[in-house]
Amino acid sequence: MKIDPNSKADLSAQIAGAIRDAIISGALIMDSRLPSEAELAENFAVSRPTVREALKRLAAQSLIRTQRGAFGGAFVNRLSYEEAYNHHITTSTLLLGMNGVSFDTACEARFALERACAVLSAERRTPDHLATMRVETLRQAQPGLSDEAFCASDVAFHRALVDGADNPVLSYQLAGAVEAMQPLMNMITFTARSRKEIVRLHTCIADASEARNSAAVAEALTELETYTKMLAQSVFAAKAQAAIADGVAP
Amino acid sequence: MKIDPNSKADLSAQIAGAIRDAIISGALIMDSRLPSEAELAENFAVSRPTVREALKRLAAQSLIRTQRGAFGGAFVNRLSYEEAYNHHITTSTLLLGMNGVSFDTACEARFALERACAVLSAERRTPDHLATMRVETLRQAQPGLSDEAFCASDVAFHRALVDGADNPVLSYQLAGAVEAMQPLMNMITFTARSRKEIVRLHTCIADASEARNSAAVAEALTELETYTKMLAQSVFAAKAQAAIADGVAP
DNA sequence: CGATTTTCATTTGTCAGACATTTAAATGTC
DNA sequence: GACATTTAAATGTCTGACAAATGAAAATCG
Numbered sequence: 001m002k003i004d005p006n007s008k009a010d011l012s013a014q015i016a017g018a019i020r021d022a023i024i025s026g027a028l029i030m031d032s033r034l035p036s037e038a039e040l041a042e043n044f045a046v047s048r049p050t051v052r053e054a055l056k057r058l059a060a061q062s063l064i065r066t067q068r069g070a071f072g073g074a075f076v077n078r079l080s081y082e083e084a085y086n087h088h089i090t091t092s093t094l095l096l097g098m099n100g101v102s103f104d105t106a107c108e109a110r111f112a113l114e115r116a117c118a119v120l121s122a123e124r125r126t127p128d129h130l131a132t133m134r135v136e137t138l139r140q141a142q143p144g145l146s147d148e149a150f151c152a153s154d155v156a157f158h159r160a161l162v163d164g165a166d167n168p169v170l171s172y173q174l175a176g177a178v179e180a181m182q183p184l185m186n187m188i189t190f191t192a193r194s195r196k197e198i199v200r201l202h203t204c205i206a207d208a209s210e211a212r213n214s215a216a217v218a219e220a221l222t223e224l225e226t227y228t229k230m231l232a233q234s235v236f237a238a239k240a241q242a243a244i245a246d247g248v249a250p
Numbered sequence: 251m252k253i254d255p256n257s258k259a260d261l262s263a264q265i266a267g268a269i270r271d272a273i274i275s276g277a278l279i280m281d282s283r284l285p286s287e288a289e290l291a292e293n294f295a296v297s298r299p300t301v302r303e304a305l306k307r308l309a310a311q312s313l314i315r316t317q318r319g320a321f322g323g324a325f326v327n328r329l330s331y332e333e334a335y336n337h338h339i340t341t342s343t344l345l346l347g348m349n350g351v352s353f354d355t356a357c358e359a360r361f362a363l364e365r366a367c368a369v370l371s372a373e374r375r376t377p378d379h380l381a382t383m384r385v386e387t388l389r390q391a392q393p394g395l396s397d398e399a400f401c402a403s404d405v406a407f408h409r410a411l412v413d414g415a416d417n418p419v420l421s422y423q424l425a426g427a428v429e430a431m432q433p434l435m436n437m438i439t440f441t442a443r444s445r446k447e448i449v450r451l452h453t454c455i456a457d458a459s460e461a462r463n464s465a466a467v468a469e470a471l472t473e474l475e476t477y478t479k480m481l482a483q484s485v486f487a488a489k490a491q492a493a494i495a496d497g498v499a500p
Numbered sequence: 501c502g503a504t505t506t507t508c509a510t511t512t513g514t515c516a517g518a519c520a521t522t523t524a525a526a527t528g529t530c
Numbered sequence: 531g532a533c534a535t536t537t538a539a540a541t542g543t544c545t546g547a548c549a550a551a552t553g554a555a556a557a558t559c560g
Contacts, residue, residue: 010542012306024340030348036511047544049299052512053306056262060307061340069552070510084345088338088426090274090311095334098280101419108370109419116366120358169351169359173427176338177419260513286540297515302541319523320539 003044011046012053019054023063023076034064034074062087081168085175092180103184103232110177111225114158115218117165117174122214125164132160133206141199143192150195151185157202161217164209188235197227253294261296262303269304273313273326284314284324312337331418335425342430353434353482360427361475364408365468367415367424372464375414382410383456391449393442400445401435407452411467414459438485447477 001022003014022028035043040051055074058064062083064074096106121129136157140150155178162174190198201224208216251272253264272278285293290301305324308314312333314324346356371379386407390400405428412424440448451474458466 012542013309016310024343024347026347038511049302049545050543052299053303053542056303056306057310059263060266060310063344066512067552068512068550070508071553072511072551074512078348079341079344081345081349084341087341090270091329091334091337092422093274094313094329095331095422096419097274097276098328099331099418105417106419109417109423112366112370112415112417112420113363113423116362120362165362167355167359167362169346169356169427170362172342172345173359173363173423177423262513288540299516300514303513316541317523318521318541320537321524322522322540324541 001043010053011044011050012057015040015044015046015051015054016057019058020061020063023058028076030076030078032076034076036073081172084172088172088176089179092176093183096180097183103236104229106181106184107225107229107232110181111221111228113174113177114162115221117162117167117170118217118221119214120167120170121161121164122209122212122217124166125161125209129160129164130206130210133157133202133209136160137199137202137206140195140202147188147190148186150190151182154185154198155179155182161205161209184232188232194231198224201227251293260303261294261300262307265290265294265296265301265304266307269308270311270313273308278326280326280328282326284326286323331422334422338422338426339429342426343433346430347433353486354479356431356434357475357479357482360431361471361478363424363427364412365471367412367417367420368467368471369464370417370420371411371414372459372462372467374416375411375459379410379414380456380460383407383452383459386410387449387452387456390445390452397438397440398436400440401432404435404448405429405432411455411459434482438482444477444481448474451477 001018003011003018007014019028019034028034034040034055037048037051037055040055041048044051055064055066058074059066062077062079065077066072066074095101136153139145139153140157145153158178159171159175162178163171165171201220204220205217205224208214208220251268253261253268257264269278269284278284284290284305287298287301287305290305291298294301305314305316308324309316312327312329315327316322316324345351386403389395389403390407395403408428409421409425412428413421415421451470454470455467455474458464458470
């Protein structure tokens, strides 16, 4: 594990890269302990703070975990699905938020991916997954529900659908697509009428899942996609109208 | 922006979390400059090295970029698709490598997601996308190609298919699924016969895309999935056989 | 002898202060 | 006005130190 003394990049970045490569390539086994900070500093011929900055970079990516005390140190971390979800969601949310991705584009991607799960989910979903979909659909029909709670329940519903495919890799990939849509979805105010239509479509999906009819699930998802896009468009149009009424710079 | 003095977590992790939340929530605008390290240290009542560790954590997630010199500092970074790809691929690769994900599970997820793009890609692909698919298919038919080059060309082919959907969010999501499969795919030795079959299916896909026949694209992808799984199974079986022949512990 | 407590070395977490390096703006010069 | 120089501000890096945690080994006690 060496670093290039001629590189212009920060030493801490170089060191982090060297260790990261060693982990990804498999040279460093899972749960194995890295040398102590003092040893690393000596090996790389840098000071301890520089090594620490490198280790923090790796910790931020959940590549290592650190433990204090004697026989503590930095250990190669087993990346859990949970951690991977969170990284994926954070990255996806930022990507959508910072790159002016249109609602339609994000929506289209999300439902396209979700339809990919429909076939597997209809086939493999357990009674538990179906029950969750039913419960969340009922919750969404409650009149007093806040917009945030409605959105959260919506996520839970679709999460159950995706998890029904019984493929953790698929669930992981979808988590980013579905959860990252949340901030965009939260911009929509759900009227009683639109909620009713969404509940109707969720019921369709649950019914189709119960009948293990994957084509019907996919069809209902497409309908939901169309409806969601339309809803967003009318909400944004109304906001634009209001902005004009208030003057362009309110 | 405050930190909890009672928390057990590292100060640098707390500070990184506080700034991260501010960025995600939108309180810190893109390209805006954070206070200098010295100011942050004073604000959070910690030392500069601690602040630096926090900033390195954020830099590792591409949330900020730093610039040296007068009027330099840490700036809220615009997360590019490129950076997001790389994070996603790294995370996905590690997740697959460290959690004993079976080849079949990863393969299933990958092709399910890819089929999700098939409809859009068949509809929207440009002549360029089609040309790339053709070129890569031809390359794969060359006899002298190494296994690595064959795999790389395979990725390029599927990348063109996915990009044909003309939805950057979809491309981003798929990048993780397709590229993360690379290490698993590299474990397979592609014989002349299996390459021929893959080239045949790729030709099918390109033909179907040329005819804008999305159903045929999806069907060919399913066939390719089945064939890939079978191929992997036979390769793994052969390796297991060889291991037994050499004695269990070689 | 066994169980418990104490000590202790090791390692990370944090701090303070210093110097080197980079960078762009401000200033001076022709 | 164009170009060279100075300068201030910021990050990058180093040194040295102490605090806190932690598990192992040693010491103590029943």
